[in-house]
Amino acid sequence: MIDQSTVDRIVETSQAQIVDVVSEFVSLKKRGINYIGNCPFHNEKTPSFIVSPHKGIYKCFGCGKGGNAVNFLMDVEQVSFIDAIKQLGKKFHIHIEEKELSPAQQQVKNDRESMMAVSAFAQKYFSYMLHKSDEGRSVGLSYLRDRGFRDDIIAKFELGYSPENRTALTDEALKNSYKLEFLEKTGLTIVRDNYKADRFRGRVIFPIHSISGKPTAFGGRVLKTDAKTAKYLNSPESEIYHKSKILYGIYQAKQEITRKDRCFLVEGYTDVISFHQAGIINVVASSGTALTVDQIRLIARFTPNITIIYDGDPAGIKASLRGIDLVLEQGMNVKVLLLPEGEDPDSFSKNRNTEQLQKYIDENEGDFIKFKTGILLKDAQNDPVKRAQLVQDIVRSISVIPEPFIRGEYIKECSSLLQVREQVLYDEIGKLTRKKREEGYKNQMQANEPPPEALYPELANAALSTQNPYELEEREIVRYVIMYGERMLLNEEEFPNEENIRVGDFIISQLKADDLESVNPMYNKILKLYEDNCNNQGFVAADFFVRHLEKEVSQLASDFLSQEKVLSKIHQKRGAVNVEEEHVLGVVVPKNVYELKLKKTQKLLETCLKKMKDIKSDDIEGQTELMQKIALLNKVKSLLAKELGNRAIV
Structure with missing residues (x-):
């Protein structure tokens, strides 16, 4: 495990540099003091994804996702909290010392890391064999150079070669203490009973990188002419590789896609590599598979503009038309470029320099209709x-x-x-x-899918309100704890002689006095977290909650921090002046607590009055008890109404 002080330092640093973290995955544009872009978590045409550098949070007002830099990396890369912390630590050059994990934790952690490590080893091995072995140079490197690829491009894409020997990679990996289990799980080794063999033997290797640049899978092209052997072979699906969610070349192209605000989509590995060599960098490939929604959304993180490049084969074009509809459905601006008959992106780009290629694209790309x-x-x-x-x-x-x-x-x-x-x-x-x-x-x-309110936050809140009649007031109370928990309730300049108390302490004491709890477990958790941590040195509620390790906690805190700090509608509706609420906490906080108590009192009163109608006429004891309770509730209601008429606590 990573010690807490290191985690806190990494979270704090990444929060301060959140724009730097997010911009690796989303094309951001400055808008006032914030940055705006298309949300990477749902399809949208109009940007509603906001990054606030001074608050250290992101928030999408379309799908509702939000949080700090760690939350963002966990969601966008689909990694665990620990993996996100490690990535951010490496990014910001913060040394991480890990404490010993339990056996179970170590096992879970090792599985994914071992697969990533095996893939990284394989990539280095293939590259070494291409350049250093006699077979690699005479077969693999000769093939790539015959295709016209320069050495710098070969190095850029980390191309390699897998020897003809049946178990060359497997033997070398086992010799270097990598386990056969993970060689098999990544698809590098085929294991059947007592038989094992390298999947990519005798092939030129094209590593497939994750969006962060790590090799997670491989494509291999056979160099022999054999009708029974597939020309291209790809890694199978694994825990670290989902072919429908990645695009070949996305790691090498993502910055240029953002800079040019356009992405070119081609079909194969060599198409991408040839375009790079010709000076067109913002290009990716679907790697021979049918284009998927996840792949389109991956492009949409960086640009809404996509040009699909087809070669002149009519049959191939018709088969690929489905991809256009998918792109349109995701709200992308799609153009189509048809190359001359007999040409593909690989051959076409080899015969033109950057200017000629770009000119042809500009003059010939057109709309899909x-x-x-x-x-x-x-x-x-x-x-x-x-x-x-x-x-x-x-x-x-x-x-x-x-x-x-x-x-x-x-x-x-x-x-x-x-x-x-x-x-x-x-x-x-x-x-x-x-x-x-x-x-x-x-x-x-x-x-049996969830109802629409589960998909849209505003409907979900409305649905929750029907289940929890006190949702509006309770949410406001929790917001005050998160936003202003450590602040003093009263302005000491206005009330120099009044006994003062922190906002969070006031709310906790008021709720405990009447044994009030929320039906929303998250709200109870927030109040308990405040109570357990508010006396820690240097405690600042907003920072504590937005940096919290539990995703739901930091998500809720980010939701509140992303809102404007003006008086909430619940108080504006009652005639409060529209000023920044942090200057009138002594008014708005008690009023909200008393509103909650009044509402709960009225509910209890309604229940008692209903019971009074239904009680049997001969149940004198029951009638007396109910009448006493009703009288007490009416008294409490009167006191609360009186409190709500005051401007501040005295």
Whole structure:
């Protein structure tokens, strides 16, 4: 385990440098004192993802995610808290000393780390064999140089070679104390009973890097001509590699994608490498697999603009048209570039310098409607049935575009190209939308998926309010504890002779006096955390909660910190002046506590009055007890109402 002081230092440093952390994954633009960009956690057209450097937090007002730099790294890289701390420690050059873990903790930690270590070893081994072994130089390096790849590009992508020997890598890894278990889990070694063999033997190796630059998988190209052997072979899925969630070249391209605000999408490894060599850096590949939503969202972290590059093979183009619809559905701005027939991105880029390549792209990339219509019209020609199918196909693509204005512009263009009235296209889109909605509801019911309020924070809050009638007041109380817990309740200049108390202490004492607890366990946890830690030296509530190791705690604190520090609606509604609330804590905090008590008192009173109606007439003892309780509650209600009429505690 990492000692707490080191964790605190790393969290504090990363909080202060949160823009630096987030900008590695999201294209940020300065907006006033904050930074704004497209959220990496959900699809959005209009940026609602805010990074606040002076608060040290991020917050998405679209999906509700928020927190500190550690939370962000955990979510975006899908790593554990400890792994996130290690990455940030390395980034900010903070030395980490780990304490001994329990056997169970060590096992969990070792599994992923061992797989990453085996992959890193394999990458270095393959690269070494390419450059240093006779077989690697004569077979692998000769092949790459024959393809026209320069040595600096080979080094940039860490290309390698796996020898023909059946167990060359496996034997070398075992000799260096790497376990066969993790060689098998990463797919580097195939194990069947007593048989084992290197998966990539006799192939040129293309390492597949994570977004942070670590090798997590490999692609291998065979150099022999053998009809029974697959030309390309990729690592299987593993705990560290999910092919649908990564793009080849994303690590090498991400900064240039952000800088150019555009991403070029090609199909294969050599397409990416050739473009880099030609000076076009902002390019990635789907590695021969069908384009997925996760891959599109990965690009969307850095830019909303994507150009899909197709070679001149008509069959390949038609098979790839589905990818355009996926890109459109994610709200991306998509263009299409068709290369001359007989050319692919690899061959085309080799015959042009950077200026010529960029000029061709600028002059020939176009919107998807013209591209798709042109492709499909060749088949339809004068056949009315095929033409009707073409219209439906184009309309289906337009219907998935989430932005109504852009959808409308494409309908105009489609109407002009196909000589079809706009109203006909709108009617078709309406049919598709209704059908999709009905299927969505049906699938949701069959899958027992959560209701819509579970997907949207504002609806979730509304749903919670129906379960917890005191949600509004309790949430405000918790907000005061997080935002101002260590502050003094009264302004000492205005009330020099009054007994003072901290905001958090006042709230805790008031709630304990009446044995009040929330039905929301998170609110109770916040109050307990404050109570347990408020007397620590240098305690500042906002910093403590936003840096807390529990993700839900720091998330809630970030939600509050991302809001403006003006009086909340609950107090504005009652006529309070619209000033910064930290200057009138002696007014707003007690009022909110008394509002909660008054509301709970009224609820109890309603319950007692209802019981009084239902009680049997001969139950004199029960009637007397209820009447005494009602009288007491009415007295409490009167006292609370009186307190709510005061401006401050005296």
